[in-house]
Amino acid sequence: MDPATDPANGTRRRLLDVAERLFAEQGIHATSLREIAAAADQRNTSAVAYHFGTKHKLIEAIYEDRLTATTARQLELLDAIDAQGRGKELRALTGVLVRPMVERLEDPGRPSWFLRFVVNAMYVEGIAPNDLGAHPWTRGLLKLHSRITHCMPELPDRVRENRWEFFIGLLLHTLAQRERVLQAGADLGEQRLLAADLVDAGVAVLTAEVSDTPW
Incomplete structure (x- = not known):
């Protein structure tokens, strides 16, 4: 599958953008992975853990991105x-x-x-x-x-x-x-x-x- 059209890549991008915004607006500790998933319109509240693992890994992915x-x-x-x-x-x-x-x-x-x-x-x-x-x-x-x-x-x-x-x-x-x-x-x-x-x-x-x- 073309990476540009892979739904998993689209979900990952959405999670990164939402996490960046919520961390900026609310702070790191005040924002949960479940909240990020919900704000990114993910029915699976474990979506962030699936794509990134831990909150620290998600934060590292934002920096890298x-x-x-x-x-x-x-x-x-x-x-x-x-x-x-x-x-x-x-x-x-x-x-x-x-x-x-x-x-x-x-x-x-x-x-x-x-x-x-x-x-x-x-x-x-x-x-x-x-x-x-x-x-x-x-x-x-x-x-x-x-x-x-x-x-x-x-x-x-x-x-x-x-x-x-x-x-x-x-x-x-x-x-x-x-x-x-x-x-x-x-x-x-x-x-x-x-x-x-x-x-x-x-x-x-x-x-x-x-x-x-x-x-």
């Missing part, structure tokens, strides 16, 4: 800046991180709750894919993390990691909010301006002067 294309785009952009001789420039690397995530907001073909899902998942222990080397769909982030942190050799190791975490948090929360208001019908103007602002903010966060004292 969305981040596979993002990683491919990141690697494509990395190749482009390498060809331009800019592969070690912080601003260019920050743009490679930001651009595919902003482009996601412009995709009219498939509504997304993914960024809101990711923000929710950040606060659930053991859910977010923090080990960037563990999956092929985080390979782009792994390369970007390595290159970006190496652009700040003057900063102590702990400060560099803090700056990375600060910027990722800023990026995800900003785009999750933008995803929400765009889906509600708001017109927030040119997305390229948003991307440029996020790159500027990212570079500023990553390279801010380190104070001599914490207060």
Whole structure:
């Protein structure tokens, strides 16, 4: 059977989309697998377990589904800046991180709750894919993390990691909010301006002067 017309694939896709939305709107712990199956119009309340196994495996499948294309785009952009001789420039690397995530907001073909899902998942222990080397769909982030942190050799190791975490948090929360208001019908103007602002903010966060004292 053609995978594109396989009913099982259609059911799996429906379950992924519904799970992404409910996890984003209600939270990870507050959403049950039975509720996801019911919201996806599945008579069999064990449909999620049949297709994915556990809730953790379902969550991993959502990440893989969305981040596979993002990683491919990141690697494509990395190749482009390498060809331009800019592969070690912080601003260019920050743009490679930001651009595919902003482009996601412009995709009219498939509504997304993914960024809101990711923000929710950040606060659930053991859910977010923090080990960037563990999956092929985080390979782009792994390369970007390595290159970006190496652009700040003057900063102590702990400060560099803090700056990375600060910027990722800023990026995800900003785009999750933008995803929400765009889906509600708001017109927030040119997305390229948003991307440029996020790159500027990212570079500023990553390279801010380190104070001599914490207060």
